[in-house]
Amino acid sequence: MGTFRFDVDELAIPATPTAAGWPDFAAANRVRNAVESAAYGTTDLEMTAEEVLPGWRSQSWEHRRLFVARSDGRVVGRGHYETLPEDSADHTWLAVQVLPAYRRHGIGSALLDRLEAIARAEDRRVQIVYTPSPDAPGERLPSPTGFGSVPLGNPEVRFLQHRGYRLEQVVRASRLALPVDSAPLRRLREAAAAQAGPDYSVVRWVDRAPAEWLPDLALLYTRMSTDAPSAGLAEPEQHWTPERIVQEEQKAAAGPRTALTSAVLHGPSGHLVGFTELEVPAESLRSVSQEDTLVLREHRGRRLGMLLKAANLELLAAEHPGHPSVTTFNAEENRHMLAVNEAIGFAPMGYEGAWRRDTA
Template identity: 45%
Template sequence: MIELDVPATMAGEPAVVEAFREWVAVQNAAEVAVTGLPELLWTPEEQLPYLLDTEAPSRLFALRSPDGATVAVGSYDTKQAPGTPNCWISIAVRPDHQRRGLGTLLADHLEGIARADGRTQWKTYAVSRQVGPAVGHGCLHAPTGFGGVPEDEAAVRFLTGRGWRFGQVNRISRLLLPADHSVVQTLYERASTAAGADYRVHTWAGPTPRQWQAGIALLETRMSTDAPEGDMEEPEDVWTLERLAEHEAHLAESPRTMVTVAVEHIPSTTLAGFTQLAVPNEVTQPVMQGDTLVLREHRGHRLGWLLKVVGIDTIARDHPGHPSIITFNAEENRPMLDVNEAVGFLAVGSEGIWERRV
């Protein structure tokens, strides 16, 4: 078992960078073997910025074969706020080295770290081949009542056998680009009418303008409390202005441009919701839609619809040529799935979210 150094940049110490590249390669190979969707994969350069948050540091681990090849990898992520009970664990084994006990070795090690840290809520994410609603015999259904995953998948058997509890399903959806402009325009008009005169949309690429930094920090914080979580509630994850600035500085080093669409509540001059789209520099890659949230107190005005269609229109106008937009949404998040389906997103896979409380 080797703990890897997380490179500060991809131009850093060659041995550290190469070890990180190998870590990502194993992670990606294991994922695509399940989903068959190489478009979901991120390069090392794209992944690194998300591992450098000093408020939620990542520890990376690897197992190597006798010839020095990296054959299994894992990560352990925590938040540093005092009293935080939760952590995130991930494990991936290269497809040609599975069923040899390597996943068990990694899991034993990472779960041991979690126990030693006093973490009492562990979570992990496992991609699935499941496309669309899971029904009938052979499916493990989420306790939310929405979605499921095949019981015979290796990750499902592995996690169940170790005492993890299946909690929630994220639907993975794809919108082929260019989208039908007439559909997007019709949905925009409906959403704008529902939102009314109290709301207006702002868009920008790259770092958040100063006037919206406090609003984005609040929205990032509320992602931990307002987004659908089933019965796996987490403690509040506070984003300060300093944390936001650090995160965006790291993103500036990535070969992706972060496009933000935010909706302002005009009477209070505060942000009521946002969505972010990571746009690769390489035009043959899909755009990835990430954090998306409308604050609870502003729901019911179709602001989620407004954010979605303005995001699609912004990509079409400012970043044409990408083949698709990929997004992940909780299966129980019917309002967002409604707009996804209306605009043309189709399900291409699923992601199971698992929890263990100790």
């Protein structure tokens, strides 16, 4: 390809798809899609710029900044900086993506330099990077959790190790081909309900949650940030309130995706003790995204995870049939949830490494 010049700039997030800056924002999103499609060998993880815009427009609870690298006027790389709004926060989440044809020219290093400089300026001493690691022959770097590994010779592995990051966790990306045969899925749900017993029942909704469940959901979302396996990443608690849930729902309503939620109600206490979410694109030819799933620790061991997943897939089939697949991500050490997914029919489609760097 030869030597070429490139520039790194921060993008102002456009207010709407017709506002100034939209072409660059859309181009940055195309870089994300291209990089993930190349890494996983599928377009199932693609999202449109219109779908991701609401998340970038809302900065109340998470601060995000977006950078792009341009070569000859073309956006060929992107950098994503995210942190919590509190001055006392230690963590920041970084992501760098460069089109395959433009790699090994210093673009990734320049983008990460910019992101790490912001982390230093804001005194974010813990930097976390999640990045896919396609399978490859040769020596492996094992996860310190004892579950999973990444190819030691992969470019992203060498790059992050050179920058001082250490592997903390391996995450599995899985795919469920749709439609799921309704009879086996129903049997899974019924068996899970029988083991859970009469104290537990499922409530379901589309998009906005009923107001009566907002306090319970706030607790569940907060616990999602601490109860999900995070290995040595030690990711911080993110506090949720009913007001934050309403704001997030309002933000999501500005985008074209539909949220399907199933939750478990514990009858004796009158509280929700688990939930799972699916995000459904408007176009039926595109894949559905499995978002958070959580059962409170004190209610585990009753197959409530299977009950939730099966119930929400039945809701998907009833409300939005015709999509080709569902994709999901789980820590390799989260064997219980992986077993649930495998029983339903999810199959691995790739892996990513979760990396951490600590600075003084």
